[in-house]
Amino acid sequence: MKAGLLIIGDELTGGSVQDVNASFTARELDMIGWSVSAILLVGDDPPSIISGLDYLFSRSDVVIVSGGLGPTADDITTAAVAEGLGLPLETDEEVLAGLKERFHAFNIPWTENNAKQARFPRGAEVINNPAGTAAGFYVKTEKGAVVVVPGVPREVRRMIPEGVAPVLERDFAEERTAKARRTLKITGLSESRVDEIIAGIGPFPEISLGFYPHFPEQHLVVIARGRDAGEAAARLEDADKRIRRALGGHVYGVDGETLEKVVGGLLEERGLTLAVAESFTGGLIADRLTDIPGISRFLERGIVAYSNDAKVELLKVPADIIEKHGAVSRETAEYMARGVKTSSGVDLGLSTTGIAGPAGGSDEKPVGTVYIALAAPDGVFCRKLSLRWGRRGIKEIGAQTALDMARRYLTGGAVCDE
Amino acid sequence: MKAGLLIIGDELTGGSVQDVNASFTARELDMIGWSVSAILLVGDDPPSIISGLDYLFSRSDVVIVSGGLGPTADDITTAAVAEGLGLPLETDEEVLAGLKERFHAFNIPWTENNAKQARFPRGAEVINNPAGTAAGFYVKTEKGAVVVVPGVPREVRRMIPEGVAPVLERDFAEERTAKARRTLKITGLSESRVDEIIAGIGPFPEISLGFYPHFPEQHLVVIARGRDAGEAAARLEDADKRIRRALGGHVYGVDGETLEKVVGGLLEERGLTLAVAESFTGGLIADRLTDIPGISRFLERGIVAYSNDAKVELLKVPADIIEKHGAVSRETAEYMARGVKTSSGVDLGLSTTGIAGPAGGSDEKPVGTVYIALAAPDGVFCRKLSLRWGRRGIKEIGAQTALDMARRYLTGGAVCDE
Known part of the structure; x- marks a missing residue:
């Protein structure tokens, strides 16, 4: 079965807002075996809506319309769809009573323009909106079948799987997979x-x-x-x-797992603690880890050791190691990881040092040369990478690699197998 | 003048990729006084492309087509557009020579399927692609005028303002504003x-x-x-x-300025240095600042002092201050800012401490209670905020407020005027 998607809003054709409902709806439809014939975005304008419906009817079993169901004057979707289908509008008393109740509960004065949200084309089946005020509807005529939902993405994400998909599966049953x-x-x-x-x-x-x-x-x-x-x-x-x-x-x-969430879970499982010493990643590893609720039990501290002084003073990297091998070197990375582990009294120390650019590179150590080290009770592991990305990209791959080294260590895998 | 946008790709109607070219193009067209009549997304399928063109011709002065210009078998846009306009395809020898040269320069073996990218409808004007291999084209017939560009957003962002807008302004001059x-x-x-x-x-x-x-x-x-x-x-x-x-x-x-870029520029202008001590923001301030090339001259270090031990040891916050007022308090925030300033020998110390949740709140200090302090040569400034967001939102507003306090101090404005 094929659905056409008609997405309505001047803000979409004007380019000020990026539509996200079409791709979400397409993915949800795919889950029930439907495909999308075409996606059409038009402004809040009845002739465009009506001709858009006709265009999509010609290549779809159902047209799913999104947007323009609010109470204000520029919300004209329901009226335009009814006109396109040649149906009169009628008030649904149950929906109207529910709206008034809702306004009362939230202590908002009722104004008559809101009654518009209780009007639907004759014969329409109301589709409940669990996340907002404007209900959707489904109506099947000889011209074609139409589902209408609001444009608010948060509401669409509830209504497509909970309200629309069941209706489509009921009325358009085919050989199901x-x-x-x-x-x-x-x-x-x-x-x-x-x-x-x-x-x-x-x-x-x-x-x-x-x-x-x-x-x-x-x-x-x-x-x-x-x-x-x-x-x-x-x-x-x-x-x-x-x-x-x-x-x-x-x-x-x-699915919903992130690398930092996996690392946080493994630290909890193993009862181990971590500290981080970052140079070129500049706090990004700590930032990602601290997005995890409760991480304070496992993450003792983070050091952003941008200067050599900070590396010597806070991480106990010997000044002559930096002198001899450079701040960006395997030796410095390993001292940093051991230093932050020892000084904070944790089980694992993670460190990064590198050249994120655009300046600071040399023939021997070009921009993108980075070292990432993990100090653990049973030794220090270090990886060198040569990255060809911009400054932010180098930071992001560096932080990702560091977190992944911790994950590999915590799962008993090889930390540096590449 | 009105443009219709036809965006082509199975990955778009399938929902696996989110189109971003339409809204970008709409904004760029707005800059030259054009509006968008409709945006239509269809799969890589000639009949859909041809009927889509017809639909958009009926309501637009020009149709701008994006996507499906690559060398592989599923890239059928040029052929479908030519068919829709009733034009034969012809090889542009100059484009062909340029393509072969490019392959040679990058040391990639030439294969005949690439010659497809040098074929255009008869009478088309080639639109140069400064960011990729596939050139675009513009052709005006009695059926309608069409511009075709690739689908890669990086390429579209160059070609619309540099190649497409000038052609539209040349051929569709009207009363200009x-x-x-x-x-x-x-x-x-x-x-x-x-x-x-x-x-x-x-x-x-x-x-x-x-x-x-x-x-x-x-x-x-x-x-x-x-x-x-x-x-x-x-x-x-x-x-x-x-x-x-x-x-x-x-x-x-x-325009392109970011808050961290502004702060970095002000530090450079004033010849001042900064260090950061973060608790609930968890490294996000340091991460944002270190996105700025050359910031190492002004950002001496960052401390992510998640544990009380780290606050006492690294930031010299007196243990009895934490004991008496709590780790989340004005006093602790001010000691943290002073501590990181003094211990790193910089001009400005910035600190954050707060409860990002979801756990850790109390009646007296609910989730979202945060303190942000700036220690400067002429005193310590501190703001308390009560934030009603999720964990990430609280971190983001905290980091933003901290950077803004530094900006306000550096521009001589009131640091805590609210």
Whole structure:
């Protein structure tokens, strides 16, 4: 089955607001086996809405309309859709009573323009809005079937899966396939390398794979199909196992997990504490770790040792080591990791030193030369990377690599296997 | 004049990629006095492209097509557009030679499928691509006028202003109005407060104002119109002055400036150095500052003093101050700022301490209670905020406020005027 998406709002065609409802809706529809024929964005203007509906009817089983359901004068979607379908508008008394109740509960004075949100084309089925005031509706006529929802992304994210998908599945039943979905989060490999590895272990029957670069990591969305949920889930598990085997330790988590969340969880599990000494990453590792609630039990401190003085004074890096090998060197990185571990009395010390540019590079140590070290009870591990990115990119890969070294150590994997 | 936008790609209708070219193009067109009639996204499928063109021709002076210009089999845009316009494809020998040269220079073997990128509809004018391989083109027929550009956002951001806008201005001259544009970057005020203040000083004849929240700051886009560039620029300057007078010190910069860049520039101008002691902001202030190239000359160090031990040991906060007033208190914040200033020998010390939640709040000090202090040669300034956001939001407003206190001090403004 095919859906056309009609997204309404002057702010969208004017470019001041970026639509996010279309891609969300397309992904949700994909989960129930629907595809999107076309996405059309027009302004708050009845003729555009009506001609847009006609255009989308000609290539879709259903048109899903989003936006323009508010109480103000420029919210004309319901009236335009009714006109396009040749249906009169009628007040739904139940919705009207609910609106008035809501206003009363929130102590907001009722004004008559709000009654507009209780008017729907004749024969429409109301679709409840669990996240806002404006209800949606569904109406099926000879001209075509239309679903209308508000434009507020927070409301759309609730109404499509909870209200719209069930209606479509009820009225447009076809040979159904169940789906199961998982996002594998991958770090330390380029998109093309992941692609190549996965291509080498295929084919994956009844599985769709989608690659989504999320710098500095890669997300691989695995969707498995089956005759029922059990079969889809079993196929997903099988694909997951094969992919993880091929990608080795590069899969750090799934779905909503972040690398810092995984590291925080592992510290908690192992009962270990961490401190961080950052030079070129400039606080980014600490910033990411401190996004995790409760991390204060495991993260003792962070030092942003930008100057050599700070490295000597706070991290006890011997001045002659910096003199001899340079602030950007394996030796300095290792002293920094040991220094922050010892001085803060924690189990693990993580350090970074490098040249983020654009200035500061040399022939011997060009911009992008970075060292990342982990001091643990059983030794010090250090990686050198040569990164070809801008300043922010170098910081982001540096922080990612440091967190991943901690993860690999905490899971008992090789810390520096590349 | 009106443009229709036709954006092509299976990844867009499938929802795996979010289009950003349409809103960018709409904003750029607005700058030359054009509006967008509709935005249509379809898959890589010739019939959809052809019918999409027809739909957009019926409501636009020009259709701008983006996407599907690569060398592979699924890149069918040029052929579909030519078919839609009833034009044969012809090879542009100059473009072909340029392509081969480029491959040679990058040491990539030439394969025949790349020759596709040198084929254009008969009569088309080539639009140069300064950021990639695939050139765009412009062709005007009786059916309608079409501009085609690639889909890569980095390339679109160059080609629309540099290649497409000049062609449109040349071929579709009408009564022209000149425009001048500036984004004012505002911190420390809510969107509704900015709106209210601006409404109070209006009207602004021949000026459009657009409000764009960029948490935790507000961006106000001011577009002035005039009969020529001089008149538009003069109106912009006048509006800028009135708005700044009304918003006081809350406008920290314009256009591409960031708050950290402004602070870095002020430190350089004044010849002053800075060190940062962060608790709840967890390294975010240092991370933002270290995005600025060359900041190492002004930022001596950062301390992420998450534990009380770190506050006592590294920042010389007296243990009895923490004992008596708590780690989250004005006294601790002020000691932290003074401590990092003194121990690192800099001119300015900036500190944050607070409860980012979700746990750790109390009746007396609920989640969101934060203190931010600045120690300067002439005294210590401290602000208390009560923030109602999630953990990340509290960190972001905290870091923003700290940087803004430094900016206000460095510009000689009141550091704590609210």
